[in-house]
Amino acid sequence: MSILEIAGFGKRFTIHHLDKTMPATENIHFSLEAGEFIGIVGKSGSGKSTILKSIYRTYLPDEGKILYDSQRFGLVDLSQVSDRQMLYLRKYEIGYVSQFLNVMPRTTCRQLVTNALLEMGESEITANVETEKTLAHFELDPKLWDSYPNTFSGGEKLRLNIAMATVKKPRLLLLDEPTASLDQQSKVRVREMIEKLKNNGTTLVGIFHDIEFMEGLCDKVFDMKAKKIVLDNKVGVGSES
Numbered sequence: 361m362s363i364l365e366i367a368g369f370g371k372r373f374t375i376h377h378l379d380k381t382m383p384a385t386e387n388i389h390f391s392l393e394a395g396e397f398i399g400i401v402g403k404s405g406s407g408k409s410t411i412l413k414s415i416y417r418t419y420l421p422d423e424g425k426i427l428y429d430s431q432r433f434g435l436v437d438l439s440q441v442s443d444r445q446m447l448y449l450r451k452y453e454i455g456y457v458s459q460f461l462n463v464m465p466r467t468t469c470r471q472l473v474t475n476a477l478l479e480m481g482e483s484e485i486t487a488n489v490e491t492e493k494t495l496a497h498f499e500l501d502p503k504l505w506d507s508y509p510n511t512f513s514g515g516e517k518l519r520l521n522i523a524m525a526t527v528k529k530p531r532l533l534l535l536d537e538p539t540a541s542l543d544q545q546s547k548v549r550v551r552e553m554i555e556k557l558k559n560n561g562t563t564l565v566g567i568f569h570d571i572e573f574m575e576g577l578c579d580k581v582f583d584m585k586a587k588k589i590v591l592d593n594k595v596g597v598g599s600e601s
């Protein structure tokens with residue numbers, strides 16, 4: 361059974377000052393088995409982020425269903441669950457990483473990662489050890505660990521963002537161009553973490569500008585233009601070309 365199924369998804373935006381409604385995307389169908397990684401590709405403005413934001417319920421779809429087989433509530437349509445259920449799922453099951461860091465003010469880098477672990481029910485001792493391991497993995501300079509991230513560089517913020525999401529080992533992780541402003545070395549670190557999460561059973565949906573980065577990592581690739589899966593390693597779609 362699929363852990364995630366997007367069925368007939370469509371989203372429109374109303375541009376009020378133009379009194380116009382524009383489709384962001386429509387007729388999107390794909391599904392994922394637990395532990396798979398799907399990459400979404402397509403040109404800028406084709407609606408890739410809109411799909412991810414709708415899975416995370418930042419946006420509500422206008423058409424279709426977003427079926428998620430949750431551990432806590434069983435099979436749910438993420439566009440229909442209550443706010444309380446969605447908060448639970450965001451806290452314990454579904455992670456989202458974008459290029460932007462949006463965190464509690466006056467909280468240090470170390471506290472942010474530790475809090476994420478404590479939220480998942482880890483003991484304080486484990487949380488402290490795991491925090492340092494994770495910050496070191498993403499090569500955040502120890503000098504930064506007890507600083508507030510509002511002064512961090514773009515790449516440092518991004519690495520902290522990824523650290524906070526991945527340390528929770530979510531069941532479903534949504535990656536919206538998380539490597540956009542990273543150097544090669546940091547990208548390798550992100551890739552290693554994704555591989556580790558995948559090996560531990562995390563299901564991933566990702567958008568990456570850098571197609572090379574996705575190579576060998578994705579089980580499936582969904583193309584926004586063709587509106588279909590163009591590569592499926594399991595059934596061999598696309599493998600002949």
Ligand SMILES: Nc1ncnc2c1ncn2[C@@H]1O[C@H](COP(=O)(O)OP(=O)(O)OP(=O)(O)O)[C@@H](O)[C@H]1O
Pocket residue numbers: 373374383384385402403404405406407408409410411
């Ligand atoms: N909140 C919003 N209000 C109005 N229009 C929006 C909103 N969010 C997205 N759109 C529009 O929906 C379309 C799809 O946007 P989306 O960000 O999903 O594209 P994308 O494929 O992720 O693009 P990129 O690769 O440039 O990030 C765009 O035309 C965008 O302008």
